Amino acid sequence: MRTKPFGFCLVPFLLGCCLLLSGAPLMAQNATSGPEVIRAVHQDLSPALRDIPPAIPSGLLHEHPVKPLHPEKPFSGVPDGAQQTAPIPRQATITSGLNFDGVGNGFVGPNGAFSVNSAPPDTNAAVGATQVVQWVNESFAVFDKATGNAVHGPVTGNTLWSGFGGSCETSNSGDIIAQYDKAAARWFLTQPVFRSPFMICIAVSTTSDATGSFNRYAFPMDNFPDYPKYGVWSDGYYGTFNMFSGNTFVGSKACSFDRSAILNGAAATMVCFQLSSSFGGLLPSDLDGASAPPPGSPNFLLNFGANVLNLWKFHVDFATPANSTLTGPTNLPVAAFSEACGGGACVPQTGTRQLLDSLADRLMYRLAYRNFTTAPAHESLVVNHSVRVSGGGKHSAEVDGVRWYEIRSPNSTPVVFQQGTFSPDSNSRWMGSIAMDKVGDIAVGYSVSSSQINPAIRFAVRVPTDPTGTLEPETNIIVGTGSQLHSLNRWGDYSSMAIDPVDDCTFWYTTEYLKSSGTFNWSTRLASFKISGCH
Secondary structure, X not given: OOOOOOOOOOOOOOOOXXXXXXXXXXXXXXXXXXXEEEEOOEEEEOOOHHHOOXXXXXXXXXXXXXXXXOOOOOOOOOOOXXXXXXXXXXXXXXXXXXXXXXXXXXXXXXXXXXXXXXXXXXXXXXXXXXXXXXXXXXXXXXXXXXXOOEEEEEEEHHHHHOOOOHHHHHOOOOOOEEEEEOOOOEEEXXXXXXXXXXXXXXXXXXXXXXXXXXXXXXXXXXXXXEEEEEEEOOOOEEEEEEEEEOOEEEEEEEEEEOHHHXXXXXXXXXXXXXXXXXXXXXXXXXXXXXXXXOOOOOEEEEEEEOOEEEEEEEEOOOOOHHHOEEEEEEEEEOOOOOEHHHHOEEEEEOXXXXXXXXXXXXXXXXXXXXXXXXXXXXXXXXEEEEEEEEOOOOOOOOEEEEEEEEEEOOOOOOEEEEEEEEOOOOOEEEEEEEEEOOOOOEEEEEEEEEOOEEEEEEEEEEOOOOOOOOOOOOEEEEOOOOOEOOOOOOOOOOOEEEEOOOXXXXXXXXEEEOOOOEOOOOEEEEEEEEEOOOO
């Protein structure tokens, strides 16, 4: 295990500035190492979560600092090449489900009241057979999917590793992810350790009950594993990390954790490839739906460069790790865009001069994958990020929108099937998450703000018969009644759009908002809905 200490990095770096010519993809030459085999340094079987006394949360207010992928970029002046300036006529009939407060300011659950002690919340949720798990920095709760009532929590994230020993138990670093392994009917919950020795802490439930027992693992990381993102796949749990050594970005690391071993509570390894410092902010593909990827399919990894998406294929072989491969990137040209706020903070709110962080220097979680096996059979990936639409000069406020994509045939001849930038008015939209249901309906959730409104939560949808690259009129989840004040500009690192695994139709979206103006007083919302054509 590597235990060399590294400092906390606040130095920006360039992302994907050296673009490859279109054509045949590079093989794994852009990886500086790998395949690297790393064994878990500790594992055990936990008691039932419902029986574990909650760990004591930190009472100190603290901000999770952003580690940008590059210095803020000036506006190129090139108009957005995919802007949708008005919604198309509505075809979809949207049926609203639950709409309730999640973990946040004033939330009270079976384990008591939650008190905000960190920012931003990094709101994230997963949906299972009967429950929803929502995790924020630095606590989580389990909800009954039918009623929205909390059945466990709020408890601090490291409660999951109580009695495990080591830094997984004593650290509560945030940057959390909750997933539901639909094929196995298990919960996948994870957070990193952001102090030396750096760790990735993984807990996978032994049943579909998130309040039951978990197989717990600690995997060592040689450097600071920032911004971890995960995807559930047939042959592994895939993760991507922005790796720092001291003050130096050394590139994204892509890893696959042995899913079969972890599900069975056996000794487990991960196989990793370290990319060069030219590439950061990768997302792994995450399976939605009942149809698995084709046998032997690699996991897909994606990031963006200048008007291009970069696609990799990661094939893992846990029996013979040396046979594991990372190939790519294949470059997929997209319509011209500029990052919202140049990647920094410029989103306005009413009643304050405090601007909010865009985190627009990377794709937004998740990279959702679906395998359509009926005619017309195809594989699809959907993903989004935040882009500048207009303004931003000395005399005009910037307006930002959500750029979204559908990529088809990623395993053969990948193509950007459709793309659009949703910006139907002068409000800014950012911090989105996107998913697709089993009939091909798409839903995008996001935050909305301007100098005239408090940050709000909305979503927009499209059905397969809509013109490509377009979304229908948006729907409010909740109208915010407060703005974030003073010197706090952090507004999440991601939000979450998930699909209910039971009907494969119901969308669940969660992100943050404020009930009253202030700092360290955020609330979160969970809302479900479905589109009438899916049943």
